[in-house]
Amino acid sequence: MENVLQQQQPEKIKPPVTHIGLVGWAKANLFNGWFNSVLTVVTLLLLYKTVPPLIRWAFINAVWKSAGTGCREATGACWSVISANYRFIFFGFYPYDQQWRPLVAMLLLFGLLFYSRNRHHWNKYLGYGWIAGLFVMGFLMKGGFLGLTSVESTKWGGLPLTLLLSVFGLTAAYPLGVLLALGRQSEMRGIKVLCIVYIELIRGVPLISLLFMGSIIFPLFLPEGVTINKILRAQIAIILFTAAYIAEVVRGGLQGVPRGQYEAAESLGLNIYLTMRLIVLPQALKIVIPPTVSILISAFKDTSLVVIIALFDLLKTTQTVLSNPKWLGFSREAYIFIALLYFLGCFSMANYSRKLEKELATDN
Amino acid sequence: MDENRVQEAQSEASDEAMIEIVDMHKWFGEFHVLQGINLTVHKKERIVICGPSGSGKSTLIRCINRLEEHQRGRIIVDGIELLNNLKNIEKVRMEVGMVFQHFNLFPHLTIIDNLALGPIWVRKVPKKEAEETAMYYLDKVHIAEQAHKFPGQLSGGQQQRVAIARSLCMSPKVMLFDEPTSALDPEMIKEVLDVMIELAVEGMTMIVVTHEMGFAKSVAHRVLFMDFGQIVESNTPGDFFDHPQHERTKLFLSQILN
Numbered sequence: 001m002e003n004v005l006q007q008q009q010p011e012k013i014k015p016p017v018t019h020i021g022l023v024g025w026a027k028a029n030l031f032n033g034w035f036n037s038v039l040t041v042v043t044l045l046l047l048y049k050t051v052p053p054l055i056r057w058a059f060i061n062a063v064w065k066s067a068g069t070g071c072r073e074a075t076g077a078c079w080s081v082i083s084a085n086y087r088f089i090f091f092g093f094y095p096y097d098q099q100w101r102p103l104v105a106m107l108l109l110f111g112l113l114f115y116s117r118n119r120h121h122w123n124k125y126l127g128y129g130w131i132a133g134l135f136v137m138g139f140l141m142k143g144g145f146l147g148l149t150s151v152e153s154t155k156w157g158g159l160p161l162t163l164l165l166s167v168f169g170l171t172a173a174y175p176l177g178v179l180l181a182l183g184r185q186s187e188m189r190g191i192k193v194l195c196i197v198y199i200e201l202i203r204g205v206p207l208i209s210l211l212f213m214g215s216i217i218f219p220l221f222l223p224e225g226v227t228i229n230k231i232l233r234a235q236i237a238i239i240l241f242t243a244a245y246i247a248e249v250v251r252g253g254l255q256g257v258p259r260g261q262y263e264a265a266e267s268l269g270l271n272i273y274l275t276m277r278l279i280v281l282p283q284a285l286k287i288v289i290p291p292t293v294s295i296l297i298s299a300f301k302d303t304s305l306v307v308i309i310a311l312f313d314l315l316k317t318t319q320t321v322l323s324n325p326k327w328l329g330f331s332r333e334a335y336i337f338i339a340l341l342y343f344l345g346c347f348s349m350a351n352y353s354r355k356l357e358k359e360l361a362t363d364n
Numbered sequence: 365m366d367e368n369r370v371q372e373a374q375s376e377a378s379d380e381a382m383i384e385i386v387d388m389h390k391w392f393g394e395f396h397v398l399q400g401i402n403l404t405v406h407k408k409e410r411i412v413i414c415g416p417s418g419s420g421k422s423t424l425i426r427c428i429n430r431l432e433e434h435q436r437g438r439i440i441v442d443g444i445e446l447l448n449n450l451k452n453i454e455k456v457r458m459e460v461g462m463v464f465q466h467f468n469l470f471p472h473l474t475i476i477d478n479l480a481l482g483p484i485w486v487r488k489v490p491k492k493e494a495e496e497t498a499m500y501y502l503d504k505v506h507i508a509e510q511a512h513k514f515p516g517q518l519s520g521g522q523q524q525r526v527a528i529a530r531s532l533c534m535s536p537k538v539m540l541f542d543e544p545t546s547a548l549d550p551e552m553i554k555e556v557l558d559v560m561i562e563l564a565v566e567g568m569t570m571i572v573v574t575h576e577m578g579f580a581k582s583v584a585h586r587v588l589f590m591d592f593g594q595i596v597e598s599n600t601p602g603d604f605f606d607h608p609q610h611e612r613t614k615l616f617l618s619q620i621l622n
Binding site for chain 2: 258260261263264265266267268269270271274278279282283286360362
């Protein structure tokens with residue numbers, strides 16, 4: 001019997017050349033049908049017209065280092081607007097000779113973020129590490145003792161400010177959003193109504209108006225002499241705003257967890273808190289990774305709106321450089337540079353979410 | 365295969381009551397699902413409940429561990445009355461294991477974590493001990509080699525056996541089965557029933573909602589027939605299948621046995 005089966009095994013035949021490799025791929029994707037063939041040809045033509053000049057402008061004819069006057073004659077990009085001003089773009093009005101402090105703080109932040117990428121590193125020691133890291137970063141930025149001169153937060157700006165607003169905005173907004181989502185599902189009427197009112201109110205208002213309220217209206221209600229740091233007010237506005245959106249996304253995830261999961265957990269004797277923590281939330285949050293990351297990415301970019309309350313984030317410091325007559329007219333280069341930085345931030349978030357999704361996949 | 369062993373165990377049911385249900389009513393909105401249920405289940409007794417769909421048999425066993433709330437009458441499980449008291453309810457749920465039609469394993473946890481979760485968090489058993497217990501029961505349902513897979517990687521029959529093992533890990537005094545084989549492909553039904561028969565041999569108190577009449581005949585002490593929210597007939601398997609008393613029982617049996 002076995003022999004018969006073996007004999008009947010057909011010999012392996014390779015698929016025709018036109019179906020595999022580059023030729024096969026091009027045939028299947030670029031030239032399948034006359035319409036796609038035309039599209040391919042037109043696209044190739046467009047690329048031929050645009051890409052070489054772009055490369056010539058950005059690299060070959062570009063001026064990398066000059067005091068500004070050299071740029072006027074150049075036919076290519078003037079990257080010297082960046083190289084001559086990068087310290088102001090990155091650190092704003094932070095005292096020039098103290099700028100190593102925000103630099104170290106940022107490196108520390110990147111280090112922590114990078115280390116936290118790996119889920120196996122998530123334990124309570126990493127939690128302590130973050131708390132200690134936060135204190136060190138705050139101390140580096142603010143100074144005031146151990147021989148570091150004090151730097152008022154009004155002088156903070158540039159990349160550290162953008163990172164501060166986004167990293168802490170997002171990490172605080174996420175748990176708050178989850179709590180709001182749970183509250184909205186709660187059987188306790190008071191909590192439920194409160195959460196719905198909060199979510200709908202915040203979602204019904206643009207972030208800009210929240211920032212304005214935080215910076216202009218809110219201080220009016222404070223007793224005389226009490227002031228709350230402007231950065232903190234912006235930070236809170238961002239957290240409150242983002243949390244409302246995250247709450248709605250997480251609610252979708254909660255609804256995606258089948259009833260049977262609650263029942264199985266309950267029948268084991270788990271109380272509602274453990275059921276949520278061990279069974280429902282891990283599944284719900286996993287389902288909503290893609291939309292959550294979308295929200296985080298857009299919140300990261302929205303931090304640039306703090307310019308309207310006169311905080312000097314990365315975008316505003318760049319614009320300040322551009323308003324210097326010496327660098328007038330080089331906005332293209334500066335904005336491309338800023339766009340690249342933002343892209344790096346957004347792309348790494350997107351990348352990480354893909355990695356996380358793959359790691360957490362448990363079926364098949 | 366196990367029929368002899370099961371019959372040996374047949375006489376084991378004791379007089380002590382495990383579950384007492386007295387004049388219990390339940391409504392879904394206006395719909396009167398359970399209309400005055402009276403039932404006493406003795407220790408080590410095995411009961412099979414059958415009946416047409418919508419007759420309230422699933423709802424009845426879901427009331428026993430409070431997945432559904434009854435609105436009139438009393439339910440007493442192992443001396444604890446089910447009232448609107450969270451502590452009581454959790455105590456009862458610890459004593460009552462439940463196996464669902466759709467398994468309801470936790471898809472984000474490995475098999476062994478599925479099993480160890482209850483003991484660790486509810487019974488406060490140390491992790492290592494809970495995992496040893498988990499392995500013991502996985503071995504019992506003949507699936508120990510799958511311990512580190514995720515539920516989604518197992519067949520339906522395997523998942524249901526894991527679900528049974530998960531309940532056993534809590535060392536329950538009663539096991540409730542809510543149509544445990546209805547969602548399975550035919551070739552997997554036997555492996556699940558075999559595990560249930562082994563449980564029966566060991567003297568577990570069981571209430572099984574099922575349409576597997578062969579199982580009912582060989583394993584049950586009593587077969588209940590439910591229709592329109594009432595227990596219409598309750599009898600030993602022999603009498604139930606050979607001399608059904610009520611017209612509705614006869615009709616139902618003629619429909620499912622042919």
